[in-house]
Amino acid sequence: MKDVQSLTDERGIAIQKVGVSEVHLPFLIKRKSGSFQSVLANIKLTVDLPKEYKGTHMSRFIEVLSDWSQKPVSYREMEAILNDLAGRLDARRASIDIAFKFFIEKTAPVSGMKSLLDYDCLFAGNLEMGNHLDFVLGLTVPFTSLCPCSKEISAYGAHNQRGIMRVKVRFQPGRFVWIEDLAALMEAQASAPVFSLLKREDEKHLTELAYENPKFVEDVLRDLVLALRALDGVAWFEVECENYESIHNHSAYAAHIETIGK
Known part of the structure; x- marks a missing residue:
């Protein structure tokens, strides 16, 4: 079938970020204890698009995220995700925002009662090929x-x-x-x-x-x-x-x- 996204665009405008946003997937976030917490993540994943290309391949973003959604994620894993995405799309730059609720067990100061408190968290990563x-x-x-x-x-x-x-x-x-x-x-x-x-x-x-x-x-x-x-x-x-x-x-x-x- 004809690949319209790979056709040449004549307007001469490179796009700094193109991809998917509001992607809701389960992710595993590493805890300090060495275990992990399952969270519902709201994800934005993008790459740069050279001026000569009409569009990017949106399905590949979801493919990458699906591959990683059941693996514990921290700094190194985010770098691997973006390297994976950039390689699949032949991009020079890639970025990801992972927003999620993280729960921490807290102990009441006098009674000692334990409960979970939720915190809004964000992992934001930008990667230019060849750099950290x-x-x-x-x-x-x-x-x-x-x-x-x-x-x-x-x-x-x-x-x-x-x-x-x-x-x-x-x-x-x-x-x-x-x-x-x-x-x-x-x-x-x-x-x-x-x-x-x-x-x-x-x-x-x-x-x-x-x-x-x-x-x-x-x-x-x-x-x-x-x-x-x-x-x-x-x-x-x-x-x-x-x-x-x-x-x-x-x-x-x-x-x-x-x-x-x-």
Whole structure:
């Protein structure tokens, strides 16, 4: 049959990224413990397309993803996926975004009750043939913050809020951090962490912990920046913090981007 996608295009426009998005497949993500977690991944997979080609072969993207969907995935596997795809399509560059929910078991601070908390994660990889994979880990972590101003001016109590930290971090070649360790580092910068399951003694503990550790959204962000600077092997990071205000009909927001050594 005639291969229309391989016909010559006369418009002279190369396309930086072409492929498939919103592909939902089960994937296996490596845990720090050495085991793996089965996740439902939302995937975008692309390659570059030279100006002389009319289109790419979309079916080959799904073929590659299907081959890898039941193999544990981390940095090295992502590099292999993109090399596989680029080889099949004779591409110079390939990229993949794998977004998924990752679950971490947490222990309540007083009762010791265990529960799972879900975190939004992203593995983003870009590969140019002949180079190492450019890998970025993205993680979203919920937290509690308590307003220092409210605590200072109130006769009793202080308003608090649930917030979200969003981090994207790029490491030097050969370096990485486990999702579990990055989540713990991020939670440590909050007034208090968030749990799925708490008993009354846990609620008391966390309420008092937040009260003794008040932080503006700016404080959370700055402390997180310092923690990421101290993380071994980090080359670049982007941070966002957003507090869903409890006494305002808007959110408090702060962001920072930094390249280490510059």
